[in-house]
Amino acid sequence: MSINSFSLVMKYWDAKSNCAQSVSCGLLDSYNLEGKEIFYPAFIHFGAGFGEYSVCGAISGALSAIGLILSKNGLDDDKIRDLSNQFKRTLTKKFDSLLCKDYMKTFFSESGEINWNLKGRHEKCTEIVQKAYEVAKEIIDSCLGNS
Numbered sequence: 001m002s003i004n005s006f007s008l009v010m011k012y013w014d015a016k017s018n019c020a021q022s023v024s025c026g027l028l029d030s031y032n033l034e035g036k037e038i039f040y041p042a043f044i045h046f047g048a049g050f051g052e053y054s055v056c057g058a059i060s061g062a063l064s065a066i067g068l069i070l071s072k073n074g075l076d077d078d079k080i081r082d083l084s085n086q087f088k089r090t091l092t093k094k095f096d097s098l099l100c101k102d103y104m105k106t107f108f109s110e111s112g113e114i115n116w117n118l119k120g121r122h123e124k125c126t127e128i129v130q131k132a133y134e135v136a137k138e139i140i141d142s143c144l145g146n147s
Helices: 007-013 019-030 036-042 047-053 057-072 077-095 121-144
Strands: none
Touching: 007 019, 007 121, 019 036, 019 047, 019 057, 019 121, 036 057, 047 057, 057 077, 057 121, 077 121
């Protein structure tokens, strides 16, 4: 049984957790699974695309949670890889990329760093965090028969 509520992610996001921590731990909470004590500190450096504006932390966090949740429910590695690729395709179709630098391109300062305080930046990150959670949740639920 799962809980379908983005509020589970927002409790982390609103507490200033990064995108990877928020999505991964929110997904684990959705399925009442242990692992937050591992994921939360492990993902401290995953925000802002590993701090390098690489793969968005929301994507990394969701993929990690998908792997953990589905493996705990008996799916094999090949099936999890296929579903992870489905997740990546869906997010790429929605946002044209999986990279933080592409999502944040309008928020970079002249020095090449993201200006975290620019108007609209937090809202853009929240949109990506929410979509990553929703798509991951749909994929997991469809596998577990929770649709």
